[in-house]
Amino acid sequence: MQNNILIIGGKGLVGSTIHRILKNRNPNYNILVGTRSPKDLKSEIKIDVNTPSSLEVILSYHISLIII
DSSP states (O other): OOOEEEEETTTSHHHHHHHHHHHHHOTTSEEEEEESSOSOTTTEEEOOTTSGGGGGHHHHTTOSEEEO
16 A cells, blocks of 8 residues: 655645655655645645645545645
């Protein structure tokens, strides 16, 4: 089973740096980015922390680790 990691706010300066480091060091992990405006539907999930109902999508991806 592949590990899924979710980075909420992964398009910002800190989040994008964390994403790049994790992707380079752990190529076998599936790293997803939580954002309000997803463009890449394979690696980005629409999540808005101001709308709690949008967080329910996390359950369908079987996330092992969430980085906020």
